[in-house]
Amino acid sequence: MAEEEGSATEVVALRHKFQDLISALKRSSESTLDASNCFCQDFCQVLMHHGCQWKPDEDPLPLLEMYTVAIMCCAEASPFLSPECEHVTDVLEKLSWSCLNLLLSFSEQIPGALWEEFQSSVKVAGMAMGLAEAD
Numbered sequence: 001m002a003e004e005e006g007s008a009t010e011v012v013a014l015r016h017k018f019q020d021l022i023s024a025l026k027r028s029s030e031s032t033l034d035a036s037n038c039f040c041q042d043f044c045q046v047l048m049h050h051g052c053q054w055k056p057d058e059d060p061l062p063l064l065e066m067y068t069v070a071i072m073c074c075a076e077a078s079p080f081l082s083p084e085c086e087h088v089t090d091v092l093e094k095l096s097w098s099c100l101n102l103l104l105s106f107s108e109q110i111p112g113a114l115w116e117e118f119q120s121s122v123k124v125a126g127m128a129m130g131l132a133e134a135d
Helices: 002-027 031-051 063-080 085-105 112-130
Strands: none
Touching: 002 031, 002 063, 031 063, 031 085, 031 112, 063 112
């Protein structure tokens, strides 16, 4: 129970940090390319900091929650990111591969609500980034 509360607290903190990054991206007076580079760098630092707290071998669910929040952050930030920024593509590829590797490591079924939230985040991100069409 305490572990679940810790996970929930971390997810809320992660959402706040990502919202701060998105707000900074939107307010930036730098060029779109420079602001995108800064966003990607900061995004990766936040993700690494939070990701290092979890032990996916013991319990992969908090990491899946983290990836779900990260995917939604990318979707929300995408209209403000420069298509010329190569880091955007790199971040998305690495996030996708990390998430896929985590999903492949699951030995048990993912709880329904978390799985639905994850699927929804992928669909929303795909639509926001022009990678998928609405149903």
